[in-house]
Structure formats: structure tokens, C-alpha cells
Amino acid sequence: MLATLGFYALLILLVILGLGFSRWRRYEKSRKVLYDYLLSRKGEAVEALSMFLYRDRLGYFTNHDLTEWRTRYQGLYSTLKKNPIAAAKLPQTDLMPLNQFISYYETSEAQRDLCNQVFLQRELENYKGFFDTVTGHPLDLQQRTAIVQDEDANLVIAGAGSGKTTTIVGKVKYLVDRYKTDPSRILLISFTKKSAATLASRVGVEGVLAKTFHSFGIEVIREAEGRQPTIFDDNQLKPFLSKTFRELTRDEEYLKSVTDYFTHFLKPAREASEFEDQGKHIQYLKDQNFRTYKAVEHTFQGRTTYRQEVVKSIEECQIANFLLFHSLDYQYEQPYEHDTATYERRQYRPDFTVTQGERRVYIEHQALSKENTVPPFFRKAGQTQEQANAAYLAKAQWARDTHREYNTALIETFTHEMADNTLFPNLKRNLEEAGIVLTPKTPSERWEIIQQAASEEVEAFLTLFQTFLSLMKSNNHSFLDLLEKNDRIKDKVTRKRNKRFLQIIRPILEAYERHLSERQEIDFSDMVNRAAALVREGRYKREFDYIIIDEFQDISVGRYKLIKALREANPACRLFCVGDDWQSIYRFTGSDISLFKDFERYFGFSIRSRIETTYRFFEPLIKLSGDFILKNPNQTKKDLKAAFPDRRTDFRLRYSRTGDHKDIAAVAAILRELAVEFGDLNKKSVYILGRYGFDIDRLSDDTGTFTIHRNREIKEQINGKVFSRTTDLVEYSPLGLGTVRAEFMTVHRSKGLEADFVVVITATRVGSVSQPRCLTTSH
Numbered sequence: 001m002l003a004t005l006g007f008y009a010l011l012i013l014l015v016i017l018g019l020g021f022s023r024w025r026r027y028e029k030s031r032k033v034l035y036d037y038l039l040s041r042k043g044e045a046v047e048a049l050s051m052f053l054y055r056d057r058l059g060y061f062t063n064h065d066l067t068e069w070r071t072r073y074q075g076l077y078s079t080l081k082k083n084p085i086a087a088a089k090l091p092q093t094d095l096m097p098l099n100q101f102i103s104y105y106e107t108s109e110a111q112r113d114l115c116n117q118v119f120l121q122r123e124l125e126n127y128k129g130f131f132d133t134v135t136g137h138p139l140d141l142q143q144r145t146a147i148v149q150d151e152d153a154n155l156v157i158a159g160a161g162s163g164k165t166t167t168i169v170g171k172v173k174y175l176v177d178r179y180k181t182d183p184s185r186i187l188l189i190s191f192t193k194k195s196a197a198t199l200a201s202r203v204g205v206e207g208v209l210a211k212t213f214h215s216f217g218i219e220v221i222r223e224a225e226g227r228q229p230t231i232f233d234d235n236q237l238k239p240f241l242s243k244t245f246r247e248l249t250r251d252e253e254y255l256k257s258v259t260d261y262f263t264h265f266l267k268p269a270r271e272a273s274e275f276e277d278q279g280k281h282i283q284y285l286k287d288q289n290f291r292t293y294k295a296v297e298h299t300f301q302g303r304t305t306y307r308q309e310v311v312k313s314i315e316e317c318q319i320a321n322f323l324l325f326h327s328l329d330y331q332y333e334q335p336y337e338h339d340t341a342t343y344e345r346r347q348y349r350p351d352f353t354v355t356q357g358e359r360r361v362y363i364e365h366q367a368l369s370k371e372n373t374v375p376p377f378f379r380k381a382g383q384t385q386e387q388a389n390a391a392y393l394a395k396a397q398w399a400r401d402t403h404r405e406y407n408t409a410l411i412e413t414f415t416h417e418m419a420d421n422t423l424f425p426n427l428k429r430n431l432e433e434a435g436i437v438l439t440p441k442t443p444s445e446r447w448e449i450i451q452q453a454a455s456e457e458v459e460a461f462l463t464l465f466q467t468f469l470s471l472m473k474s475n476n477h478s479f480l481d482l483l484e485k486n487d488r489i490k491d492k493v494t495r496k497r498n499k500r501f502l503q504i505i506r507p508i509l510e511a512y513e514r515h516l517s518e519r520q521e522i523d524f525s526d527m528v529n530r531a532a533a534l535v536r537e538g539r540y541k542r543e544f545d546y547i548i549i550d551e552f553q554d555i556s557v558g559r560y561k562l563i564k565a566l567r568e569a570n571p572a573c574r575l576f577c578v579g580d581d582w583q584s585i586y587r588f589t590g591s592d593i594s595l596f597k598d599f600e601r602y603f604g605f606s607i608r609s610r611i612e613t614t615y616r617f618f619e620p621l622i623k624l625s626g627d628f629i630l631k632n633p634n635q636t637k638k639d640l641k642a643a644f645p646d647r648r649t650d651f652r653l654r655y656s657r658t659g660d661h662k663d664i665a666a667v668a669a670i671l672r673e674l675a676v677e678f679g680d681l682n683k684k685s686v687y688i689l690g691r692y693g694f695d696i697d698r699l700s701d702d703t704g705t706f707t708i709h710r711n712r713e714i715k716e717q718i719n720g721k722v723f724s725r726t727t728d729l730v731e732y733s734p735l736g737l738g739t740v741r742a743e744f745m746t747v748h749r750s751k752g753l754e755a756d757f758v759v760v761i762t763a764t765r766v767g768s769v770s771q772p773r774c775l776t777t778s779h
Contacts, residue, residue, distance in 0.1 A: 034088040041076060042094055045101040048073045052104055055115040059179060060150035063605035064572055066112050070105070077105045116149075123148045127178070134173050135166050135202075140643075146609040147171045153606040155552070155599045156578040159640045160625075161616020164578045168550055169202045171576055175546060176205055183207030185545040187566075189216060191554055194716070194723045195752065199550060209544075213559050214524060220531035220562075224539035229530075232521040241465045244511045255443035257504055262450050263293075263321050265497040266457065269314045272367055272375035272415065281377055285314070292320035292332075293453040308453050315418050316351060316365055322424055323354065325446050327439040328431075330354045336362075338406050348402060350410075354436060361409040361434045363427075366396055370416045409434050459694060465508060467587075472509075473525030474556040475592075479506060528558040535565035543570040552579030554591040560602060575603060581636050582629050585748055597634065610638065616754070618642040621649040656761075663698045663761045664705050668732060670759055675737040684756040686742035688730055691762050696728050696744045698761055707731040708744075 051069050055061050080102055085095065104111050124131075124144055131147075132138045139147070143163060146156045147170050158164045172188065175181040188203070188210040190196040200210035211219070214231075222228045249255045267288045275281040291308035311317050311332060323330045336348040337360070352363035367374055372393060379388040396412075403410035411430045417423035431438060441449070451458050472482065482502060489495045516522060522530065534540050547563060549555070555563075555577075567573045577599075584593045600606045614622065622640050629635050656666040667688065675681055690696065699706045709729040716723050728744040742759070750758075 031088055034083060035090060038080075038083070038085060038088050038090060038098060039094060041079070042097055044073070044076055045080075045097045048076065048101055049097060049104060052111055052115055055119060060119060060148070061112045061115045062150065062152050062574070063112075064152045066108055070108060073101075073105065077102065120145065120148055127174070130174070130177065131170065134170050139163075139166065139170055140611070140613050142609065142611045142613065143167045143170060146611060147174050149607055149609055150574060151605065151607040153575040153599070153603040154577065155596070155606060155608045156576070157608060157610045157636055157638070158578055158580045159612045159614050159638050160580060160583060161614040162580075162611040162640075163613075163615060164550065164580070164611070165199060165202060167611055168199060168548055168576075168578055171548060172203045172205055172208060181545055184209065185543070187211070187216070187544045187547045188550075189213060189547065190550040192752075195550060197723070213528060213562070217524075217527045217531040217562065220534055220540045221527065223542070224534040229527060230519070230521045231527060232516060232519075232523045234524060237469070237523075238462065238466050240512065240515065241469070241508055242462050244508050245462060245465065248507055249447065252443050254504075254507070255447055257500065259325075259443050259446040259450065261500050261504060262454075262457075262461075263325070263446075264318065265500050266461070267314075268497070269493065271419070272313065272377070273369075275375065275377050278377045281313075281375075285312075289457070290314055290317045291454075292317055292324065293449050294320060294324050295453050313365070313367070315367075315413075315415060315423075318418075319352065319363070319365060319413060319423075319427070322427065323352065324449070325441050326428075327441060328354050328436065329356065330363075336402075337408070338402075340402060348399070350399070354431070356436050359409075359435050361411060361431065361436055362403065363411045363413065364396070364399055365413045365415075366392075367415050368392070368396075456692070456694065460692070463692075465505060468505060469509065469512065470525065471587075473523065474528070474558045476525075476529050476558060476561070479509060525558055528556075528562055532558070532562040532565045535562065535569060538569070540569075544573050545570070546574050546576060548576045548578075550578055551583075552577035553581050553584040553593065553596050554579070554586045555595050556591050557595070560592075560595050564602075582638070583751065585751065593634075597636070612638055612640050613643050614640055615643045617649040618644065618647045619649070621651055624651065662701060664701060664703070667699060667759060667761065668705055668734070671732050671740045671742070672734040672737065674757055675734055675740055680738060681740045681757075682738070685754075686740065686757045686759070687750060687753070687755040688742050688744045688759045688761060689747050689750055690744065690760075691747060693746055695746075695762050696730075699730060699744070705732065714743075 048069070051058075051061075051065075080098060085098055090098070124141075127144075127148070131144045140163075143166065146154070146167055156164075156167060158167075168188070172183075172186060175186065176183060183205050184207045186205075186208045188196070188199055188208055190199055190210070190212060193212055193215075196210050196212050196215075200208065203210070209216075218228060218231070249258060267290060270284065272281065275284065289308075291310055294309045296307060296309045309320065309332060311320055316332075320330070320332065331353045333349040333351065334353045336350055340348040350362040351365050354361045354363065367378070373385070373389050374392045376385065378392060379385060383391075400410065400412075411427065411434065413423050413427055417426060428438060472479075479502075486495055486498045486502065489498065516526075531540075544566060547566060549563070563575070567575065579596055581593060581596050584591060584596070587593070595602055599608070619642055622642060626638065626640055630637060654666050654670055656663040671681075671686075674686070678684065688699070690698070696708065696710075700708055707730070709731070711726045712729050713724050713726055716725075730742045730744050732740045732742070734740070743755075747760070
């Protein structure tokens with residue numbers, strides 16, 4: 001029995017051993033297969049690792065490079081993760097690169113960042129001599145860093161005078177020297193012919209394509225379509241729009257829309273309750289130039305001028321215009337016909353006194369809501385809202401009692417009536433009931449008054465047509481798009497204001513498009529949009545490895561779409577943009593600062609760098625200008641510092657107090673002071689800057705203090721090309737100090753220019769004078 005049991009036990013043991021050996025053989029066979037397979041993939045893993053381990057030899061590691069790397073080796077990573085690598089029992093020398101590859105793949109973003117940090121430090125050391133001499137003088141560290149960083153999309157945030165052009169020149173030469181980039185595959189874009197020529201001259205690398213957006217767009221169309229487009233002359237745009245507008249105003253219905261817009265919608269009205277204090281309310285009235293269209297006589301230093309009447313609220317301004325346009329003779333805040341002055345109270349001055357023949361009617365506009373409350377800023381120091389309401393109501397009641405006592409006619413209007421659109425119907429009815437005859441002026445008569453009283457506003461309105469057209473077309477919007485967009489605006493007042501403007505400009509835009517069609521021309525926006533479409537369709541065959549854009553803060557949506565199409569045609573194409581959002585002043589031509597501010601959103605994975613050492617101006621102007629600009633929270637904060645800390649850029653304030661929109665005395669005093677202090681100014685450049693072209697009229701009168709030569713041509717030669725610009729020359733001859741010659745131009749036209757002295761007039765809407773370097777002002 002025991003023997004039998006032993007036999008069976010032995011048999012079972014043998015079976016178990018046999019099964020184990022069989023399983024072991026199968027396992028070993030599998031391990032050998034895995035071993036051989038992993039060994040066969042080792043070379044691929046080593047190759048993949050070399051992208052990281054020897055990166056400093058290859059150059060900057062871009063996000064595009066990493067994406068391609070991850071895509072290329074995704075299969076290897078998935079295979080290694082699915083298999084038990086340790087079970088293959090590879091020798092450590094074979095196992096290490098496989099595990100290292102998995103680790104690098106899983107932490108590839110961090111590894112790429114580390115590679116670039118190492119590369120940046122080594123590259124700055126290796127290329128120190130190059131950067132010391134590449135542009136004729138050593139580049140600063142921020143400039144060198146911006147050049148060496150070579151991400152898919154790069155935004156260099158620059159300060160004024162920080163060497164934007166120098167950085168671009170250094171970048172192009174670095175690419176050609178370091179990466180042996182074919183110059184013909186570098187597209188260099190600037191915004192003016194002169195700046196593009198300057199860049200090409202300073203780069204000095206044959207083959208680089210230096211273009212403006214305008215000339216590049218034409219090239220795209222010419223190469224894709226086999227013919228050069230005919231471009232509408234931008235200089236003719238405003239004259240065409242102005243001529244069309246004048247022709248349209250011959251129609252009384254159209255002109256009625258225009259005069260209604262000027263009367264009620266030209267300036268954005270805000271309710272008094274929106275202002276925190278009276279100072280902000282008054283400043284808003286000044287900033288928006290809320291004045292009536294009644295010309296009021298003013299005398300200053302023996303000279304008589306006529307200016308638009310100043311009132312104390314938006315609603316009073318509209319009431320005054322209502323009276324004016326209904327042929328009523330009125331006086332604003334004229335002393336009441338009866339003596340009311342006491343020890344405690346000044347002489348009563350009703351808001352409006354309307355006189356017609358023997359009849360006299362007084363109008364008081366009460367800043368009261370339906371609940372008989374006044375705006376918050378009516379509260380005096382230490383007063384509650386209830387106390388302010390009570391004081392105002394008591395004052396209103398006193399006026400009613402006074403008129404009742406003297407048996408004079410009083411009409412009251414109220415703020416809440418304006419909100420309900422009942423103020424003017426009620427005022428008309430009350431005036432008629434008081435025996436006043438209202439004779440509405442025709443649209444033509446109203447327009448004549450507006451043009452005479454507010455010629456600058458009319459001119460600015462015509463300029464607005466050009467701005468609107470540029471913005472609409474540069475963003476590739478149709479008129480229907482704008483109507484639909486306006487319908488989605490929640491604020492009723494804004495929506496109504498926009499709708500009125502669209503009604504006025506629509507026939508002008510339609511006439512403009514007909515004009516282009518009849519002449520078989522396209523404008524700049526059409527050209528850029530068409531060029532972008534041709535690139536997207538693959539009809540433009542040229543590809544670029546680098547697109548470098550100067551003055552990037554001025555880019556528009558249309559230009560962005562063209563750049564986007566070029567990059568999509570060659571995904572490896574890198575973008576290098578240099579700009580200063582503090583100098584973004586071309587919104588009126590279509591530029592969109594959101595493309596700068598939200599750079600990553602539009603251009604994908606990006607890196608930002610800064611160049612903040614300014615070589616153009618110094619303290620205290622650096623701090624003054626920076627503090628002022630950063631009052632706008634949407635501006636990029638910068639740490640501007642002077643390249644030469646021992647130098648100064650001083651500024652001085654001067655005020656023009658004539659009150660007649662003339663700055664003759666103030667500017668003459670400035671130029672005389674400069675001539676005395678600095679000697680012969682003919683050896684210096686002097687600019688006088690205004691906001692608008694017509695601001696030069698502030699220097700002209702019958703005294704002949706200044707001699708003004710308009711539209712003088714100035715020529716400059718750059719890189720063998722002659723560039724001309726027109727300017728207005730201002731000459732002043734202070735007694736015994738020779739003749740001072742200055743150029744007058746708008747702030748926009750002065751962009752990119754430099755001068756020894758700059759005088760800025762119209763620094764505020766009330767007429768102060770400013771001067772950088774010089775002599776700079778705020779009011």
C-alpha cells in the first residue's frame with residue numbers, strides 16, 4: 001500500500017515538474033522573443049534620445065520639433081509601455097536607453113525646457129563675439145536673448161527707442177550664420193516703404209525678401225493670377241468720401257439724419273448717475289467737448305472770437321440745441337429780470353431765458369429722477385444722499401415760488417423725461433402753451449449752423465468715415481455682419497446710436513464699392529484679403545522658413561490672416577514679431593491690439609521676450625511717460641531703463657490761455673526760449689506736433705507771428721531709393737535770434753521720426769501746449 005502511494009506521489013511530482021519545465025520553456029521562449037524585439041528597438045530609442053541629449057548642437061528646440069518628435073516615436077512609446085521590459089532581463093547597458101526614452105517621452109515638455117535653458121546659456125557664450133559686432137555696436141543681453149530664442153512664434157515686446165530694428169537685423173544675420181538659413185526663405189515685413197528699405201539696407205544680406213504688407217500682397221496676387229492688380233490710391237479715399245457725403249446731403253431726408261445724429265448721437269451720452277463725483281462729470285463734458293451749436297462772442301486781449309457755447313450738462317446741451325434749431329432766441333444762465341440777491345443768496349440765474357417779442361419764458365432743467373433723487377455726485381462733503389435730495393428739491397421749490405411771486409412763466413424739464421424720450425415733446429407743448437411760436441429750421445439751415453459752429457467736428461466726422469471703412473474691410477466684415485452685430489448689443493442707447501451712424505454711412509460705402517468696381521480697382525484691404533485667400537488655396541507656391549514682422553503692434557486682422565495662411569502652407573515656418581503696444585496708434589487704419597495682447601491665442605505656441613533698455617530718451621521722461629501709459633490697465637507693463645543713466649530728458653510745461661483755439665503766444669515763447677538756451681536752432685531738428693492736420697491753424701492769425709509754408713516736399717535717400725514726404729514748415733524769427741524753422745505734422749505722421757526738440761500742441765482739448773526733450777506738457 002505504501003509502495004503504491006509512493007509510486008503515485010512520484011508520478012505526480014514528475015508530472016508537476018514536467019508541467020513546470022514546459023511552462024518554463026514557453027516563458028523562456030517568450031522572454032527571448034521580447035529580448036530580441038526590445039534589442040531591435042534599442043537603436044530607435046537611442047536615436048530618439050539624441051534629439052534631447054545633443055540638442056545644443058542642433059539649435060533651439062521648438063514646440064514644432066517636439067510635436068514632430070512625439071508623433072514620430074509615439075508607436076515606440078506605446079509598444080514599450082505595453083510590454084514588461086524588466087521581464088526581458090536585458091543587460092543594463094541595453095535596458096537603460098529604453099527606460100530613459102520612456103522617461104523623456106513622458107516628461108518631454110520639461111526636458112525640452114531644460115534643453116533650451118542649457119542651449120541658451122551656451123549659445124550666448126559661443127556667440128558673444130558675434131553679438132558684440134553684428135550691428136556695429138554690442139547688443140544688450142535682452143536683445144541677444146530675444147534673437148537666440150527661436151520658438152515657433154516669438155513676440156518681442158519692446159520699449160520706445162530700445163533697438164527694435166537693431167534686434168531684427170541681428171536676428172536675420174544670426175539665422176544666416178548659425179543655421180545657414182537660405183536668405184530667400186526669410187520674409188521681412190515692415191509697414192512703410194521707407195522702413196522696409198531701411199531694414200533691408202541695415203540687414204545687408206542679399207536675397208532676403210524685405211516687403212511692406214502692401215507690396216507683398218501685390219506680389220502674391222501677381223504670381224498667383226499672372227497679372228498685377230490695380231490698387232486704389234489711398235490718398236484719394238477721403239476726398240472721394242467727402243465728395244460723396246456732400247452730394248448725399250443735397251437730399252433733405254438724408255441731411256435730416258445727419259443733423260439728428262450731430263444733435264443727439266455724435267458724442268456718447270452718459271447718465272449723470274454714472275459719475276462718481278462732479279470732477280469726473282465735468283472732465284467728461286470737456287473731453288467729449290459737449291457744447292451747443294450756438295456761437296457765443298468772447299473777447300480776450302482786445303480780440304473778439306466766436307466759440308460754441310459751454311453748458312453744464314449733456315441734457316442742457318441738447319435742450320439748448322432744441323431751442324436753437326426751433327429759431328428761439330435764448331440766453332443761458334442770464335440773470336433773472338427781478339433782483340433776488342440777498343445776504344445769503346446770489347442773484348438768481350435760470351438755466352434758459354427765452355425771449356420772443358414781448359414774451360419771456362424761463363426754463364429750469366431739474367436733474368431729478370422719477371423718485372425725486374439727484375445724481376450721487378450732487379452730494380457735498382459730509383452730506384447723505386437724502387440730504388442732497390432735500391437740498392436740491394428745496395432749491396427747485398424756491399425757484400417755483402419766485403416765479404409765482406413775480407408772475408413770470410416757468411417751464412421745468414426733468415432728467416427722467418430724457419430717459420423716457422418725453423422731454424422734447426413736453427417742452428414743445430409747454431412752450432406753445434406759454435405763447436411761444438416754434439419755427440423748426442430746415443435740415444439745410446441746421447447743417448449750415450453746425451458747420452459754422454463746429455467745423456472741426458464736421459471734419460473729424462468725415463475722417464471717421466475713412467476710419468470706419470478701414471476697420472470694416474480690414475476685418476473682412478460685410479455690412480450685414482455689422483447690422484447683425486449691432487442688433488446683439490444689449491444697451492439700447494448704444495444700439496440706437498450705432499444704427500443711426502450705419503444709416504448715414506451705408507450709401508457712402510455702396511458708392512465707394514461701385515466706384516472701385518467701375519474702375520476695376522481694389523483697395524488695400526481687398527488686396528490683403530485676396531492675397532490671403534490665394535495662399536490658402538495653394539495658388540502662391542513660395543514658402544518661407546522665417547517671417548519677421550516689424551512694428552507688430554500695428555497688425556490688422558486681414559494681415560494676420562495672410563500671415564496665418566503662409567504658416568499653414570509651411571508648418572515649420574517660424575514667426576518673429578517685434579512691437580511696442582505703447583505705440584499702437586493706428587487703430588483707425590484697422591490695426592487690432594488684441595493680436596498683440598493675445599498673441600498665443602492667434603499664433604499658437606509662443607514665447608515672449610522683452611527689450612527694455614531705451615537709447616532714445618532718459619529720466620525723468622521715462623518714468624513720466626510710463627506712469628501715464630500704465631493708467632490704461634490693458635497696456636503691457638514694462639521696466640524701461642535708460643542706456644545711459646547719467647543723461648536726462650527734461651520736459652517743461654507751458655499753458656495756452658487765450659481761449660480762442662490759438663497757441664501762437666505759447667509756442668512763440670517756447671521757440672524763443674529754445675533759441676536763447678541752445679543757440680542756432682537751424683543746426684537742430686524741431687517738430688511741432690498736433691492731433692489733427694488742421695491744428696496748424698492754431699499757429700495762424702493776422703499778426704503774422706509765424707510764416708507757414710504748407711505741403712513742402714522733403715526727400716531722403718535710403719539704400720539707393722529716394723523717399724519723399726510732404727510736411728508743413730513753420731518759420732519764426734524772434735528779434736535778434738535768427739530764424740527758427742520747425743516742421744508741423746500730426747502725431748501719427750511723426751511715428752518713427754526723431755528730432756532734437758518736439759513741441760506738442762493741443763495736449764488737451766482745452767488747448768495746452770507740450771514739448772518733449774525738450775519741452776513736454778500735460779495740462
